[in-house]
Amino acid sequence: MHYLTFVLFALTFTWFMVTASSPRRVIAVTVAGVLVLTLLISPPVAEAQGGLVEAIQAVLNVINGMLKNALSAINTARTAMNALYQNFVWPVQLINQAHAQVTQMINQYRALMASILNMNLSSATLPTPQSLETMMRDHRVNNFNSLTQSFGNTYGAIPSSVDASQADRDMSDMDDALTLDSLKTLKASDNATDLELQAANSIENSATQAAPGSAPFMTASAVASSIRSQALTQKMLAAELRQEAAHIAHQNGFRKRGATFTTQFRTLMMNLLQHN
Amino acid sequence: MKCFRDALKTAKCWIVGHKLRAAVLTLVLLVIAPWPAKAQYVDPCCAIMAAGLASISSALENVIGGGLNHILGVDQSIQQFEQNTVWPQNLINQARALVGGLQGIFNQIQSLTQIRVNSATLPNSQQLETNLLSRNANQIGQTSSNYTALYGQVPTTTDASQQVRDVVDMTDAAAQDAMKRAIEIDALSDLELQAASQINQGIQSAAPGSAPIIEAQADAWLVRANAYTQAATADLMRLRAIDLANSSADIKMGATNTTNLRQQLMNLLQHN
Numbered sequence: 001m002h003y004l005t006f007v008l009f010a011l012t013f014t015w016f017m018v019t020a021s022s023p024r025r026v027i028a029v030t031v032a033g034v035l036v037l038t039l040l041i042s043p044p045v046a047e048a049q050g051g052l053v054e055a056i057q058a059v060l061n062v063i064n065g066m067l068k069n070a071l072s073a074i075n076t077a078r079t080a081m082n083a084l085y086q087n088f089v090w091p092v093q094l095i096n097q098a099h100a101q102v103t104q105m106i107n108q109y110r111a112l113m114a115s116i117l118n119m120n121l122s123s124a125t126l127p128t129p130q131s132l133e134t135m136m137r138d139h140r141v142n143n144f145n146s147l148t149q150s151f152g153n154t155y156g157a158i159p160s161s162v163d164a165s166q167a168d169r170d171m172s173d174m175d176d177a178l179t180l181d182s183l184k185t186l187k188a189s190d191n192a193t194d195l196e197l198q199a200a201n202s203i204e205n206s207a208t209q210a211a212p213g214s215a216p217f218m219t220a221s222a223v224a225s226s227i228r229s230q231a232l233t234q235k236m237l238a239a240e241l242r243q244e245a246a247h248i249a250h251q252n253g254f255r256k257r258g259a260t261f262t263t264q265f266r267t268l269m270m271n272l273l274q275h276n
Numbered sequence: 277m278k279c280f281r282d283a284l285k286t287a288k289c290w291i292v293g294h295k296l297r298a299a300v301l302t303l304v305l306l307v308i309a310p311w312p313a314k315a316q317y318v319d320p321c322c323a324i325m326a327a328g329l330a331s332i333s334s335a336l337e338n339v340i341g342g343g344l345n346h347i348l349g350v351d352q353s354i355q356q357f358e359q360n361t362v363w364p365q366n367l368i369n370q371a372r373a374l375v376g377g378l379q380g381i382f383n384q385i386q387s388l389t390q391i392r393v394n395s396a397t398l399p400n401s402q403q404l405e406t407n408l409l410s411r412n413a414n415q416i417g418q419t420s421s422n423y424t425a426l427y428g429q430v431p432t433t434t435d436a437s438q439q440v441r442d443v444v445d446m447t448d449a450a451a452q453d454a455m456k457r458a459i460e461i462d463a464l465s466d467l468e469l470q471a472a473s474q475i476n477q478g479i480q481s482a483a484p485g486s487a488p489i490i491e492a493q494a495d496a497w498l499v500r501a502n503a504y505t506q507a508a509t510a511d512l513m514r515l516r517a518i519d520l521a522n523s524s525a526d527i528k529m530g531a532t533n534t535t536n537l538r539q540q541l542m543n544l545l546q547h548n
Contacts, residue, residue, distance in 0.1 A: 010305055013301070013304060013305075014301060014305075017297050017300065017301045018290065018297075020297065023296070026296065026297050026300065030300050030304065033304055034304070037304070037307075052324055052325055052328070053324055053328070055328075056324075056325070056328030056329075056331065056332065057328075059328075059332055060328075060331055060332060060335055063332065063335040063336060063339055063340065064335060064339055067339065067340055067343075068339045068340075068343065071339070071340065071343030071344065071346075071347065072343060074343075074347055075343060075346045075347050075350065078347055078350040078351060078354070079350050081354065082350050082353055082354050082357070085354065085357060085358070085362075086357055090357075090361060090362050092361055095361070141388060141391050144391075144393070148395060158397065158398065167428065169398060170398055170400045170401055170426050171426070171427070173396055173397055173398040173400075173401040174396060174400075174401040174404060174405070174426055176395070176396075177394075177395040177396035177397075177401055177402075177405050178405070178408075180393070180395035181393045181394070181395055181405070181409065184391070184393035184395070185393055188388045188389065188391055188393075191388055192385045192388050192389070195381050195384055195385050195388075196385070198381055199378050199381045199382070202374060202377065202378060202381075203374070203378070206370065206371060206374045209367065209370070210367060210371065211361065211362060211363065211364050211367040211368070212361075212362050212363075213362050213363030213364070213367070213368060213484040214363075214364070214367040214368045214370065214371035214484065215371075216484060216487035216488045216491055217368070217371035217372060217374070217375055217479055217482065217484075217487050218371055218374065218375075219487075219488075219491050220375075220475070220479045220482070220487050220488075220490050220491035220494055221374070221375045221378055221476060221479055223475075223491055223494035223495055223497075223498055224382075224472045224475045224476045224479070224494050225378070225382070225472075226494075226498050226501075227468055227469075227471065227472040227475070227494060227497045227498050227501050228382060228385060228468070228469060228472045230465075230468065230498065230501035230502060230504070230505055231389075231465035231466075231468040231469045231472070231501060232385070232389070232465070233505055234461045234462075234464065234465040234468075234501070234504055234505055234508055235389055235461075235462065235465050237461060237505065237508040237509065237512065238457075238458040238459075238461040238462045238465070238508060239458070240512060241454045241455070241457055241458040241461070241508060241511055241512055241515065242408050242454070242455060242458045244454060244512060244515045244516065244519075245450075245451040245452070245454035245455045245458070245515060246451070247519070248447055248450065248451050248515060248518060248519050248522065249423070249427045249447070249448065249451040250427075251447070251519075251522065252427065252444055252447040252448055252451065252522075253427050253428060255440065255443065255444050255447070256427075256428045256429075256430070256431055256444055257428075259431035259435045259436035259440060259444075260431065260435055262435070262436075263434065263435040263436075
């Protein structure tokens with residue numbers, strides 16, 4: 001910056017000096033140049049260095065006082081944090097203890113509960129119901145036709161139009177249909193339950209090795225599984241709702257037909273009495 | 277080159293012709309020309325400064341450097357502990373892999389819920405059944421007409437007493453409400469399964485720090501799912517309540533009919 005100012009001043013001063021037309025102007029330019037030089041371009045006055053020792057001492061005081069204390073405090077805080085993490089938040093021995101507990105509970109409960117759930121509950125004694133019962137409880141979803149067949153064998157077919165009124169046939173068909181719907185839904189639900197148990201086992205197995213940082217993944221996945229489980233429960237509830245609704249609709253159908261029959265009977269009796 | 281030579285010649289002529297000006301100009305320029313500063317080794321204050329800087333350097337090294345080293349040691353210990361014990365990368369990857377594996381199971385479950393279970397064989401029952409199993413809330417508007425086509429209408433005033441008509445209508449209403457609720461619940465559970473899959477996919481790409489956020493969302497969905505289950509259970513309870521009330525109504529109406537019959541028989545006997 002100082003060099004640039006000097007160059008600018010030198011050029012300007014030279015120009016005025018060269019173009020000055022009289023000695024008086026030369027003197028005027030010289031005086032003006034000196035004044036400008038003194039007032040604007042001269043280097044700043046150097047400061048005195050009398051306080052150097054005090055300044056160095058002040059810096060040393062800052063280093064040995066404030067900075068040392070601050071670093072010491074940070075060190076204390078970080079050490080405390082480290083101890084907090086290792087001894088209180090994530091103590092390794094408790095993490096290992098949790099792993100051991102998961103493993104121990106798997107050994108204690110899993111096989112026992114599976115054996116309880118898989119106990120044979122079949123109770124039918126005659127061949128046809130036995131076949132239906134087996135079909136109903138086999139957790140398979142690829143034999144719905146056989147189920148329908150077994151159901152028909154056990155509970156009979158819908159009466160023909162000669163044997164029953166259309167209303168009776170319709171109600172009977174609806175009852176059978178909703179029963180079969182429920183049985184099929186239950187076969188699918190049983191199958192889904194098996195898969196859910198499989199998922200639960202996988203999550204629990206992983207928990208035996210999980211770290212505090214990986215556990216949230218499993219927890220979130222387990223919650224997502226719970227949502228699915230609820231959805232399946234709802235599907236079963238919906239099937240039960242349909243079934244129960246059909247049940248009371250059927251009974252109500254009897255009530256309606258009873259009213260119709262009563263009216264017909266009353267008309268018949270009145271006609272009979274009138275004829276007599 | 278020639279121009280330069282001419283310029284020099286012109287300048288020389290000017291200097292010869294204007295000796296005073298040239299002298300003043302040279303003097304001023306020499307005076308104000310910036311000169312490099314000289315080193316000050318011999319200055320006594322430099323020795324003080326050197327000693328001071330050495331003290332500062334020593335203090336920086338011992339106090340600041342030592343303190344920072346202690347902090348670094350603690351931080352390295354924390355980092356090692358967090359990397360190896362709290363958030364070990366291999367276990368986090370294993371957890372992500374588990375979530376991916378579970379998605380396969382969940383897809384199987386979802387496909388199980390899509391299996392068709394329709395079983396009716398006659399037109400009226402087929403129509404009602406199709407409506408009930410539609411999983412489409414927009415089909416609820418058709419439920420009542422399909423129901424009436426199969427189960428009949430409420431008896432007219434000439435066919436039944438008002439009491440019987442009320443009971444029949446209430447029973448039909450409860451049955452239809454439950455059927456409509458079943459359609460709703462099926463539709464809702466389909467959406468829940470879809471949402472659960474989305475959540476599971478979110479977990480697969482989550483970080484350990486963001487997984488709890490997804491978990492919170494999943495928890496909220498679980499609460500919602502519980503509410504839907506309760507709604508369905510409530511309708512089931514209403515159905516059973518109406519069923520029980522119907523049994524009671526049958527007894528009540530039976531008693532009334534018996535009383536009426538006895539009264540009419542007594543009147544008949546008195547007339548005779």
